[in-house]
Amino acid sequence: MGELPLDINIQVVISRICMAIPAMAIPPVIMDTLEKKDFLKRRPWLGGPLQVGLVGFCLVFATPLCCALFPQRSSIQVSRLEPELRARIHQQTPGDEVVYYNKGL
Structure with a gap:
């Protein structure tokens, strides 16, 4: 099989890194804010599902946007x-x- 040009490999790496950044940056900030407030103190069982939902929400938007970078x-x-x-x-x-x-x- 032929080898892909280097610029295509670089584009793949950049777009995949950019896809992961929102899911790794936004949910921790939101969760930190919610943990300091009464919301999660009264409902500690909601932490896990909320984190999964936030990561999923970020990926729903980050994936198509990062595929469209190139x-x-x-x-x-x-x-x-x-x-x-x-x-x-x-x-x-x-x-x-x-x-x-x-x-x-």
Whole structure:
């Protein structure tokens, strides 16, 4: 299998880090505030479900936003593709040196 260009690997790392940041930063701040108030002192059993809900809420918004950080359509040199695919592309369109693909989500 062909190796992905370095910039695509960097994009994946950056987007995955950015996806995790809200879920790791926002719920602790909210939980700390709620633990200082009477709300969680009177209902200590609510701490776990509330944390899970906050993390889930953050991930619902962070995941699509971070997937949209980089363009979905990308390009790659034909010479960097697998030999079978390279041969098929040269057979169909001999002059093409760059192909475009949808990275998907």
